[in-house]
Amino acid sequence: MFLMMAGSTVAFGVIPPFAHRHFGPGIDSSCASVTRSGGAIGGATAMLVDHAPLGRIGFFASWQSAGQAGELLLGALAAATAAAALSPARLAD
Secondary structure (H helix, E strand, O other), X not given: OHHHHHHHHHHHHHOOOHHHOOOOOOHHHHHHHHHHOOOHHHHHHHHHXXXXXXXXXXXXXXXXXXXXXXXXXXHHHHHHHHHHHOOXXXXXX
């Protein structure tokens, strides 16, 4: 599992920029993304549940989903900040 995730992370580093691709847009990065996230969510949730005290398993397991929602919100906030702060020409670079 570790080698699969490490290999797909390396693939993100060597995938050419979007402007230089010669085949379907995003196919290579989509495959690397699916490979990299293989099983990470289930394993993290299982670890949270295993370490939770009795009677609080659901609360501990919910932090996995809450964390993902928080990451999505922070990512959207970063993208909105960049879009507001930079000109369209600078964003296209």
